[in-house]
Amino acid sequence: MSQEFTFATALNEAKQVIVQQAQRIKADAEKIKIHQEMLTNQGATISEQEGRIRQQAAELQNLASEIDSLSNKLQEAITAKNEAENIINRQGEKINGLLSRGVELERRVSEQSEKVHMLERERESLVEKLPTQEDAEALAAMSALLMRKVTGSPAKAGPQMRLADAA
Numbered sequence: 001m002s003q004e005f006t007f008a009t010a011l012n013e014a015k016q017v018i019v020q021q022a023q024r025i026k027a028d029a030e031k032i033k034i035h036q037e038m039l040t041n042q043g044a045t046i047s048e049q050e051g052r053i054r055q056q057a058a059e060l061q062n063l064a065s066e067i068d069s070l071s072n073k074l075q076e077a078i079t080a081k082n083e084a085e086n087i088i089n090r091q092g093e094k095i096n097g098l099l100s101r102g103v104e105l106e107r108r109v110s111e112q113s114e115k116v117h118m119l120e121r122e123r124e125s126l127v128e129k130l131p132t133q134e135d136a137e138a139l140a141a142m143s144a145l146l147m148r149k150v151t152g153s154p155a156k157a158g159p160q161m162r163l164a165d166a167a
Contacts, residue, residue: 131139
């Protein structure tokens, strides 16, 4: 009986080992199933992430194109600004030149105005020295009177001297 018992024990032990192995296989199969699901989920996540990366790469490409475009526009604006500043500087120089000429012209106008006033005063002084209408009439009357006297009586004028005889 001891052999049978040992055989029965061995069978029981073998049965227990088989059950344990079955449980381990079942647990390993469960782990493998979990790992497969995890790998499937991770694969889906990776695919989703790759899609996002492609989308972001396209967005980055669009942004890079927009940055290039804006850089070109900025460069054009800087060039236009520099040209405008040059024009403004030239116009400023012209304005300064015109202001200088204006100051010079004002000085000359002032000098000319002073000369005009001086000439007006001189004219007024000369006008005051000119004979008036009454003076002219009186002079004309005296001239007429002298002419009448000179032409009217040569004998009463007295001795006339001859320059040719005196020499």
